[in-house]
Amino acid sequence: MDRGLAPCETVLQGQSLVPAHYYHASWEVGRLVLAPQYRSGPEALKRCLFLALLYLVRNTEIANLFASCSPVLGRLYRRCGFSVLVKNACDTAAESFSLIHGDVPTVMRALAGNDAERELAETELALLCGRERACA
Numbered sequence: 001m002d003r004g005l006a007p008c009e010t011v012l013q014g015q016s017l018v019p020a021h022y023y024h025a026s027w028e029v030g031r032l033v034l035a036p037q038y039r040s041g042p043e044a045l046k047r048c049l050f051l052a053l054l055y056l057v058r059n060t061e062i063a064n065l066f067a068s069c070s071p072v073l074g075r076l077y078r079r080c081g082f083s084v085l086v087k088n089a090c091d092t093a094a095e096s097f098s099l100i101h102g103d104v105p106t107v108m109r110a111l112a113g114n115d116a117e118r119e120l121a122e123t124e125l126a127l128l129c130g131r132e133r134a135c136a
Contacts, residue, residue, distance in 0.1 A: 022064050025061040026064040027056065027064070028067060029065045029067050032045070043113065045080075050108070050111035050112060050117060053107060053111065057108070065102045065104065068099055069100060070095055071098060074100055081111065083100065083101060083102065085101045086098060
């Protein structure tokens with residue numbers, strides 16, 4: 001983010017409630033699309049998000065994740081370690097959207113679905129912690 005391309009940026013610019021450290025190494029993650037034949041439920045979504053986050057942790061500077069989503073998706077994302085920052089952050093003619101946020105350690109741990117993924121998550125978070133010299 002911070003390049004004027006992510007829809008969340010417009011919402012964030014109008015919010016003074018968001019702590020400054022949330023902007024550090026932030027990415028918008030609200031655009032994951034699965035082909036209909038692969039939409040088998042929340043576990044498939046969690047697996048795809050885990051793999052995408054694993055890639056980002058290994059290849060970019062990332063600390064915070066944002067998305068704008070409908071209230072229904074907001075509930076789903078809360079199960080993935082996100083929290084709602086601003087309800088009704090933007091409205092369209094058909095629906096209202098919330099702004100959600102998750103820090104990388106919380107989201108990665110929430111997305112890890114089995115023992116192997118939990119072990120991988122902790123290993124990657126330890127490496128990330130070593131690179132940044134700060135742990136969450």
